[in-house]
Amino acid sequence: MPFHVSLNWKTLFVTAAVPLLALALHVRARACTAVFVVSGGAVLVGNNEDASMPLTKMWVVSGEPGKYNRFYLGYANDQTIQGGINERGLWFDSFSAEPKPVVSTPGATVFDGDMHDKIMAECATVEEAVELLHRYNLPFLADNMLMLGDRTGASVIVEGNAILPRRGSYQIITNFRQSEHPEGSNFDARYKIAETMLKADPHVSVESIRKILAAVHQEGQTSTVYSYICDLQSLKLYLYHFHNFENVVILDLHQEFAKGSHTQNLRELFPTTFAAEQFVSQSVAALEAMKAEHRYLPFDPKTYADFVGRYTVQSPPSMAGREVIVIAAPDRLRAELKDGVLRELIPESTVKFSVWEPDQRGTYVTFLRDPSGIVTGFVADTASGLISATKMK
Numbered sequence: 001m002p003f004h005v006s007l008n009w010k011t012l013f014v015t016a017a018v019p020l021l022a023l024a025l026h027v028r029a030r031a032c033t034a035v036f037v038v039s040g041g042a043v044l045v046g047n048n049e050d051a052s053m054p055l056t057k058m059w060v061v062s063g064e065p066g067k068y069n070r071f072y073l074g075y076a077n078d079q080t081i082q083g084g085i086n087e088r089g090l091w092f093d094s095f096s097a098e099p100k101p102v103v104s105t106p107g108a109t110v111f112d113g114d115m116h117d118k119i120m121a122e123c124a125t126v127e128e129a130v131e132l133l134h135r136y137n138l139p140f141l142a143d144n145m146l147m148l149g150d151r152t153g154a155s156v157i158v159e160g161n162a163i164l165p166r167r168g169s170y171q172i173i174t175n176f177r178q179s180e181h182p183e184g185s186n187f188d189a190r191y192k193i194a195e196t197m198l199k200a201d202p203h204v205s206v207e208s209i210r211k212i213l214a215a216v217h218q219e220g221q222t223s224t225v226y227s228y229i230c231d232l233q234s235l236k237l238y239l240y241h242f243h244n245f246e247n248v249v250i251l252d253l254h255q256e257f258a259k260g261s262h263t264q265n266l267r268e269l270f271p272t273t274f275a276a277e278q279f280v281s282q283s284v285a286a287l288e289a290m291k292a293e294h295r296y297l298p299f300d301p302k303t304y305a306d307f308v309g310r311y312t313v314q315s316p317p318s319m320a321g322r323e324v325i326v327i328a329a330p331d332r333l334r335a336e337l338k339d340g341v342l343r344e345l346i347p348e349s350t351v352k353f354s355v356w357e358p359d360q361r362g363t364y365v366t367f368l369r370d371p372s373g374i375v376t377g378f379v380a381d382t383a384s385g386l387i388s389a390t391k392m393k
Contacts, residue, residue, distance in 0.1 A: 012093070031222050032050045033067065033173070033174050033244055034047040034095070034173050036109055042205075042231060043149070043153050044190075044206065045207055045215075046213050047093050047227065048213050048224045049224065049225050050157065051223075051225050051251055052223075054225055054242075054280045055223065056184070056267075056281050058071065058263070059072050059074075059264070060261055063121065065195070068090075068122070069089055071237075073228065076265055080307060083238070085235070086123075087231055087254075088150075089121065090126070090149075090150045094116070095145045095147065095173055097177055098143070098177075101142060101160075103161050109137065111136045119155045124150070126155060133158065143156065151232040151233045154166070158248070169204075170204070172184065179239050180264055189317075194216055206229050210240075213229070219275075226241055227239075227245070230238075230380055236252055237251045242276035243275075249269045259385035290362075294356070295346050295347060296349055296350075300350075301330065305328055308327060309375075309390070310392040310393055311324045311390065312328065312389060314388050314390055315387070324336070331350065332345075333347070344367060348364075351368075351369065355362065363381070363382050364381040365379070365381075366378060366381070376391055377391050
């Protein structure tokens with residue numbers, strides 16, 4: 001393996017890839033599980049996406065000159081990339097972790113874009129991806145991890161300040177830092193189940209990985225919203241919806257790439273199930289209840305017009321120049337982030353608003369007025385820090 005563990009390598013940060021007011025809501029595959037296996041010449045990866053956000057999507061981005069075609073999975077509300085595979089058989093997925101400060105490298109370049117997409121567009125192997133990441137100072141991995149694998153059988157887990165290469169025929173990831181807890185089976189039940197099943201079956205197949213994903217799936221407020229298994233050599237992908245492992249959609253990614261750029265809601269590919277539909281309705285109801293709980297009832301809708309306009313981000317530097325458009329309807333205020341999604345701003349006072357997503361995490365936006373009462377900008381308080389913007393005249 002050409003990789004080494006490094007406890008002080010250039011750190012990773014994907015903040016600039018996030019829709020602005022959803023910054024705190026970005027790429028948080030919460031209680032997910034993945035297994036990467038090399039067996040009998042085959043290279044297989046299986047992943048459970050566990051979340052409280054029910055509306056999921058797959059999409060293809062066609063490779064422009066010098067870039068690879070890539071297939072992504074994520075959420076329909078903002079098309080945030082959760083995981084993906086490119087035409088060269090490079091795979092990644094993201095996993096949440098308990099927050100821990102990341103040691104940054106002074107003077108390193110800050111990447112202003114979607115790091116996940118950059119990796120998939122430019123890299124063919126894990127080695128190339130790691131080399132690319134070494135060039136950037138990106139501390140988003142304070143509460144997030146990546147797992148990368150390729151068709152040659154190389155795989156690594158990327159934590160905030162550590163890279164962990166695969167040792168043996170398989171590598172497993174859940175939501176704890178294996179650099180701190182190397183005996184994962186003693187620390188995490190999902191890890192232990194997956195490891196026990198892998199050790200019991202020396203001839204790993206798509207079917208055996210399906211059984212592992214079924215065994216570690218979750219139900220409840222956080223549920224397994226989709227699962228997939230991919231043969232990284234043939235680029236055949238087996239897709240499952242909402243922990244129903246009886247119904248599978250088999251995709252040839254070569255054929256998907258040949259179709260050009262396109263998107264598909266995952267629900268539309270599968271038979272309707274009661275559990276999935278109930279999860280969607282409960283999630284929508286919970287989101288509306290959250291909005292109602294935070295709504296400042298004395299707010300005067302006639303003042304919505306005060307906030308309408310275009311805003312340019314001033315800080316942090318990595319997001320400077322980004323534009324946010326605020327528009328008003330008679331009964332609500334919304335923000336447009338150039339990602340095809342309009343997010344409602346819920347008034348919590350005369351100047352403070354909140355933005356809520358299906359995972360029920362909020363971002364808070366306080367508008368600023370000058371002495372004459374004219375709105376001049378806003379400050380967004382997110383889980384990743386403050387964002388300030390100025391209203392354009």
